[in-house]
Amino acid sequence: MTKNTTTINQSKTVQVNHWRYPRRVEVLPDQVALQVTVPSCSHCPTCQRRVRELTEVLERKPNVVHQWKWADGAQWIHLPRAKKQNPLQVLGEVLEVRIGV
Numbered sequence: 001m002t003k004n005t006t007t008i009n010q011s012k013t014v015q016v017n018h019w020r021y022p023r024r025v026e027v028l029p030d031q032v033a034l035q036v037t038v039p040s041c042s043h044c045p046t047c048q049r050r051v052r053e054l055t056e057v058l059e060r061k062p063n064v065v066h067q068w069k070w071a072d073g074a075q076w077i078h079l080p081r082a083k084k085q086n087p088l089q090v091l092g093e094v095l096e097v098r099i100g101v
Contacts (some may be wrong), residue, residue: 014088015100019050025087025099031080032087034095039073051075057096064094 010027016034024035036054037047051068054077058066067078081090088099 010087012101017097020046025091026076027087029083031078032090033069033076033078034091035074035076037075042074047075054095054097058094061094066094 009029012025012027013022014025016023021038023038026033036050041047058064065080069076069078077095079090079094081087088101091097092099
C-alpha cells in the first residue's frame with residue numbers, strides 16, 4: 001500500500017469469507033485498511049461484486065465513517081479504530097465478514 005505520512009504498525013494476509021484469494025490488512029495507529037480487490041484483476045466482475053457487497057453493508061450503517069482508496073493497483077476500505085480495538089474484529093463486525101488469519 002502506498003504510504004504518505006501514515007505509519008503502518010502491522011500488515012498481514014488474511015482470508016475473507018469464501019473469497020478465493022487472500023487479502024491484505026494494514027493496521028495503522030487510528031485505523032485499519034482491508035484490501036478488497038486483487039491488483040491483477042481489480043476490474044473483474046468478482047472483485048467489483050465484492051466492492052458492491054461491502055458498499056451495501058456500509059449503506060445500511062450511515063454512522064460508520066469509512067473511506068475507499070486505491071493503492072498498489074487495488075481498492076481498499078479504511079475504517080477508524082481505537083488503538084485498543086482488535087483490527088480484525090473491527091473489520092469483521094463493521095463489514096459483516098469473517099476474517100481468518
